[in-house]
Ligand SMILES: Cc1cc2nc3c(=O)[nH]c(=O)nc-3n(C[C@H](O)[C@H](O)[C@H](O)COP(=O)(O)OP(=O)(O)OC[C@H]3O[C@@H](n4cnc5c(N)ncnc54)[C@H](O)[C@@H]3O)c2cc1C
């Protein structure tokens with residue numbers, strides 16, 4: 024399904040001579056899609072969407088040439104990092120150009136506590152370089168190996184590391200963004216301080232990010248552990264342990280991920296380690312904190328069933344690849360009828376609402392929590408696994424959560440407002456007018472924009 | 479006032495041949511006392527107390543010889559680090575030996591995230607060495623320049639750094655303690671994990687700490703800033719700013735210290751910077767977080783009146799030396815009728831009880847808050863400055879706080895239970911029986927022990 028007229032596309036190709044262009048249909052399909060298929064709803068809505076061609080600039084000057092040509096010919100532009108988003112964020116609804124930024128992958132500089140990188144750099148690749156000076160990125164999605172920093176900032180929210188540093192939306196976690204506008208004469212805009220929020224988490228609707236300045240975290244040697252809880256006690260002791268660890272100020276942690284049984288049974292590579300029926304905690308803990316951690320585990324009746332030093336953890340499986348939305352991946356690899364929720368529980372150390380939902384939904388909604396810091400407090404967010412039956416039932420489940428004060432960031436929609444945001448930040452709408460006057464960037468994803476365009 | 483009989487002391491001196499001993503009366507006075515004089519109550523009670531002699535061992539073997547000889551001759555032993563405690567913790571109530579550990583001052587080893595040091599090493603001196611590999615101690619009292627690590631762990635609670643890592647009593651902030659017992663044949667005991675709590679904050683009643691293993695924090699370059707708030711808005715906007723900064727997960731901080739006017743007027747070296755009537759916040763912030771900090775300051779109506787990069791801050795005044803109990807020091811250097819409280823407010827982001835106390839006591843109790851993490855939450859502790867009139871009134875002020883749910887760690891007592899602890903941890907009492915069977919360590923400070931000894 025393409026939209027741009029063939030003559031326009033031809034004119035565009037001439038204008039982009041010398042820049043890598045991909046039109047091979049198999050590639051075009053691959054580079055048009057992302058991990059939207061986690062959602063049965065999005066699968067129905069998006070599986071046929073394609074761009075007309077992929078353009079892969081090698082530097083910012085080439086990005087500007089692409090932007091200028093697309094503006095001139097009024098061709099939609101959908102920016103693509105690694106395409107690991109879950110809501111079809113980088114799937115073009117109206118064809119046009121897929122602007123693949125993966126060649127802009129340089130670490131420009133890194134010093135203690137700060138780095139500046141190109142937007143297409145992969146998260147793990149950035150760490151590889153910054154770790155040489157003892158630092159690493161503060162937080163990463165579980166797609167750390169493949170995802171780009173630009174895609175994370177434009178499409179993600181937080182992840183491994185968020186238990187210490189909060190989320191991308193928290194002040195201080197993105198220091199600066201350099202953006203190319205979509206105009207006949209593209210401009211370069213450097214945003215710093217709160218200005219970064221004009222573009223962050225805007226799904227590529229608000230300019231093309233070419234460079235990113237991020238704060239770095241100390242690269243502790245991270246031990247990886249799995250703690251199991253006796254089958255007979257159910258999930259809640261594991262959840263309380265997670266909260267207590269989140270609140271333990273003297274223990275340095277990067278990841279606290281909790282899984283009710285039977286989720287661990289879907290983790291094939293861990294199957295030998297986890298006792299039947301056990302809820303588990305997947306942890307990344309600074310090696311110097313493992314000894315005090317053991318006291319906390321003992322206090323909560325847990326049992327360490329997997330324990331790797333940082334050195335050992337650097338080989339073989341990465342425990343992080345069983346957390347966040349990788350949990351869903353593992354479950355779906357066994358049973359494709361499984362899908363998921365995205366939720367944030369109210370801050371409450373007693374976890375009453377977690378317990379309620381765990382008991383209320385039973386086997387239909389399997390409890391999966393990630394602890395992160397929200398406004399200074401360790402708080403569980405849920406990426407619960409749902410046994411999908413119908414869209415109506417899925418909506419009912421989400422509604423029940425919302426009615427009980429559990430925030431839902433609906434992952435079954437490609438409309439930005441209907442996900443986590445609810446309403447657009449007016450700063451973002453004003454900024455879009457400035458940088459994308461023809462509304463060519465990722466069209467169809469922002470309701471507010473569509474309504475004002477047609478209104 | 480000495481207690482030990484002259485012949486006992488003579489025998490002791492013979493047994494300690496080759497170890498440095500000090501008996502010069504001026505030195506003896508100096509090394510018998512600490513900063514008890516911040517409290518008018520303790521001044522009345524303790525100013526005449528003296529040890530009989532100071533012994534200054536150069537290594538652990540010498541410590542063991544001192545312990546053996548004192549056990550054999552039943553001579554009281556009061557351990558002294560730098561003598562900067564505030565409650566007379568290291569003032570000998572019954573004469574005897576002052577065991578000065580300041581010669582045990584080596585950093586034994588340091589690696590990323592962990593160090594092992596001798597107990598008499600000064601905090602700043604430790605940092606000097608660990609910073610060479612990019613790390614520093616997690617938390618320090620404002621007496622950082624002079625205080626020893628052993629004295630901090632045995633007598634202190636937390637300080638600069640506690641806004642990130644909590645307090646010494648939190649699991650993970652002290653990894654191991656090596657202790658010499660007070661017996662005819664002294665033993666060496668290595669305590670790890672929760673076992674460290676048998677000796678930490680025990681005021682030298684529970685064995686002689688010779689070595690300490692501590693976790694290290696990343697040595698960010700710390701900028702130092704003073705933020706002033708308009709005189710007409712009073713203290714609360716400053717306090718709310720402190721809470722918001724404490725809760726800002728993306729901003730790396732080491733110190734958030736709040737002072738109501740007229741406290742800043744007592745800070746002579748800062749006087750030129752602070753507008754008349756302003757409440758101020760004294761901050762240490764990672765340089766990479768200063769830019770987002772500025773947004774938060776703007777949002778709260780603050781004004782930066784002092785701003786040093788880490789490089790600049792390393793020379794001249796240390797902002798930390800206006801915080802914690804240095805605040806009291808500066809106030810008392812102008813007006814010796816001033817004394818202080820130690821309190822912890824209930825965790826409440828709206829700071830209602832802070833506001834109540836601020837308004838209720840007016841000019842009699844000047845608000846001074848330090849934000850620290852308590853069980854995972856940024857919480858204000860108060861070291862309020864009190865215009866002292868009578869002991870009765872002082873007790874009344876503390877009682878009023880307690881009745882309103884503000885925890886008081888009374889700094890006007892030399893009885894360990896009457897300070898912050900309220901009741902002794904039974905583990906500590908059992909451990910004291912083991913390591914100090916004759917009750918010679920710092921006698922007279924633990925009510926529970928005295929009662930069981932006489933009961
Ligand atoms: C198994 C799995 C686990 C996941 N776990 C997490 C998680 O823990 N936390 C989390 O936040 N997300 C998670 N995600 C979602 C996603 O992987 C991350 O958000 C990831 O960081 C996206 O990076 P990307 O390079 O793949 O971006 P893409 O998917 O390529 O793009 C994401 C969005 O950003 C836009 N964009 C990309 N690059 C730019 C640019 N240079 N300028 C402007 N806009 C741009 C795109 O148009 C799109 O709207 C997960 C996804 C999967 C499949």
Ligand SMILES: Cc1cc2nc3c(=O)[nH]c(=O)nc-3n(C[C@H](O)[C@H](O)[C@H](O)COP(=O)(O)OP(=O)(O)OC[C@H]3O[C@@H](n4cnc5c(N)ncnc54)[C@H](O)[C@@H]3O)c2cc1C
Pocket residue numbers: 512513556557558559560561562563564567568579597598618619620621624625626627628629630631632633634635636637638680681682683685686687688802803804807920
């Ligand atoms: C201006 C000022 C500011 C302060 N600010 C803070 C603050 O921010 N936070 C805080 O916690 N405290 C603070 N204090 C109190 C004190 O300075 C600290 O707790 C300091 O760390 C004590 O160290 P020291 O070496 O001086 O210990 P000392 O005063 O010498 O000893 C303290 C206690 O520990 C015992 N002790 C010392 N060494 C050993 C050992 N090796 N083995 C066993 N027991 C031992 C002593 O017997 C005594 O009971 C402050 C005091 C002042 C005067």
